[in-house]
Amino acid sequence: MPPSMPRVRIPLSLPHTSRAVVPSARPQWLAQRAYGTVVDGPVTQSKPATTFEKALTATAPRHNWTKEEIKEIYDTPLMRLAHAAGAVHQKFHDPAEIQMCTLINIKTGGCSEDCSYCSQSSKHDTGLKATKMIQVGTVLAAARVAKENGSTRFCMGAAWRDMRGRKTNLKNIKEMVKGVKDLGMESCVTLGMIDLEQAKELKDAGLTAYNHNVDTSREFYPSVISTRTYDERLQTIANANEAGLSVCTGGILGLGEEAKDHVGLLFTVATMPTHPESFPVNTLVPIKGTPLGDREQSPFDITLRTIAAARLIMPKTIIRLAAGRTILSEEQQVLCFMAGANAVFTGEKMLTTACNGWEEDNRIFAKWGLRPMQSFQTGKEEGASAPMREGAEKKSQIELSSSHVSFPLNLFKPLAIMDSNPPEVNYDYEATLADRKYFFNINDTTFIKRTLRRSEWMYGLTGNLVVPSTTLRYRLENEAACLKYLVSTSIPIANLLGIFQDDGAVYLMTKHIDGVSMCHLEPEQKSIVKKELEGYLNILKSLRSTTPGIPGTKFICPHYRFFRGWREMSVWKVKDNIEGMTDELVFCHNDLGQHNVIVDPNTLKIKAIVDWEFSGFFPSWFEAAFWEKPGPANDVGDEDRLREWLVKWCDEVETTWPSAWLTQMKKPIDEEKEEESSVSTDVVMTGLTSPPPTPTT
Secondary structure, three states: OOOOOOEEEEOOOOOOOOOEEEEOOOOOOOOOOOOOEOOOOOOOOOOOOOHHHHHHHOOOOOOOOOHHHHHHHHOOOHHHHHHHHHHHHHHHOOOOEEEEEEEEEEEOOOEOOOOOOOOOEOOOOOOOOOOOOOOHHHHHHHHHHHHHOOOOEEEEEEOOOEOOOOHHHHHHHHHHHHHHHHOOOEEEEEOOEOOHHHHHHHHHHOOOEEEOOOEOOOOOHHHOOOOOOHHHHHHHHHHHHHOOOEEEOOEEEOOOOOHHHHHHHHHHHHOOOOOOOEEEEEEOOOOOOOOOOOOOOOOHHHHHHHHHHHHHHOOOOEEEEOOOHHHOOHHHHHHHHHOOOOEEEOOOOEOOEOOOOHHHHHHHHHHHOOEEOOOOOOOOOOOOOOOOOOOOOOOOOOEOOOOOOEOOHHHEEEOOOOOOOOOOOOHHHHOEOOOEEEEEEOOOOEEEEEEOOHHHOEEOOOOOEEOOOOOHHHHHHHHHHHHHHHOOOOOOOOOEEEEEEEOOEEEEEEEOOOOEEHHHOOHHHHHHHHHHHHHHHHHHHHOEOOOOEOOOOOOEOOOHHHOOOHHHHHHHHHHOOOOOOOOOEEEEOOOOOHHHEEEOOOOOOEEEEOOOOOOEEEEHHHHHHOOOOOOHHHOOOOHHHHHHHHHHHHHHHHHHOOHHHHHHHHHHHHHHHOOOOOOOHHHHHHOOOOOOOOOOO
16 A cells, blocks of 8 residues: 555454454545445536436326427437437347337229339339239238238228228228127227218227328428328327227338428327327338439438437337338348347238348347237237236236335235255245345235335344344345336346335345346356456446545445455555556446346347446446455365365456456566465455455554
């Protein structure tokens, strides 16, 4: 420790702890607490949440968006926007599920409208011949083929202006709808303008959804079509809604519009009384003979930005990657799925343009771990409004409030957290630590961490009453704040569902992550996981702040065990020689053991990094000095147990520290020890010196 850094001795009241040495140069408000938590830290003025942040943490859709708010979201840097959209998508949907839809023309060409992009307009010379409506049996045969190939929604389109005077056609279409429903598939039709009575007839026949796109913003719309007004389109959508049909409405990119028109399109759709069940994102397919036949293809970043913005402002809506998908690469399509798209058109053709085929889509699904969304999985109350997916809250089960919750304990069960059950304790201890309990929802979708009530305080194995730290509440609040902060990054975390109090206990609810802890993997498997973990550590260290902890929360200092003197002195000794280890405040986990890294045992991909109680902005070397001191302070007994503990400790360091840190920390110590015939295990593994006796002043 530098001479200019005076030391003070702080006695700790917890059992089995040594005295700690910390520099008094730390801010005066960082009071000396046994468990390392400062309840009354510095008062920080938290900034009001931005529109983007509110959209990111929203728990339900909203309909009172302004254009300025949507523009703020739309203009967010694309990488951050896509990451945030992916996080929201995981909160409201199963990201592995993609709705497969097949769209056919039941009546081609001869339309009296003048849509400047459409090959079926009678006003454009595209070489397309008009046909009569095809037979019901032909349509149902196509539906059966679609179902056999994996499609779960069958869509039918007719090229005409409206349904006026088309009673026979309506009768046949209702037969088609009924036949598709009998196949167990969802049905959707796009028939131009319809009135309320026609919409009700289609609903009674079993129709799932009605498609009627608004195409673009209200302001740019007159540049696209002159034979139908914007309000007429909105009236058709209102009729479908009133009849109880789901609405599918979206737009087309690349018509010559500007970014403000993308904002206007989103504004129109997001401010509807009910968000559409699905939002198709089309990119113009230029067709020779149409007024827009010579336009260039819309760039991919516009498509991605529109999808991501739509996911943030309409979190429950299904977003469909529609026309123009054939020009996207496989990787571009997957990026759209990650940013919130969860439906595609697939099959032989999409109306009159090319379409990705079933074989190609099934190959992509298998490669990227995607699967078709089942029919009738989505509700109709609000957008997709699907049955609660993987940990989303059900208001019928749990009603959260700021101060109290009606908590249905019968829906939850204790979680065993110990590898073996010591004979001295009963089963309840398996679900209980000295200061908290853990629970699973019976559906294994929700994970709960809560503080103990006074009646649950425990006697330890030595017979002493273990009084929980009163600061656990603030640590849980800190974890909730960290999860909210990290949701806009690519760090894999468990989705936060809520934090609340009930009968003297504080509950933190997150999505349950199904997987295995990194500590249970084989060494060669750990080395694979470590490479991915290093990438996430680099992302964390790239986050900066001028305020320690998490702004707007109580200041939570890392574990008391951090202040054990010997280890932080060892880190200080070499930290100036290690790239990236500075006093600058970066985001630290501060409890990054292998047990907190949850891995998919099949793919060895990290599913989540958990336990963010002590996390926040600290000097980067905090991360490197939290492991418990091996030896008597941890009540480690004989030499064999000590050796076993050391091996485990070294393995933790070896697999959770960045390789660059280990290499650089090991080098100066190797130089000092090169003449010695042997070195201690922890020096070989981690580059840290052996722990000296606890220093005193």
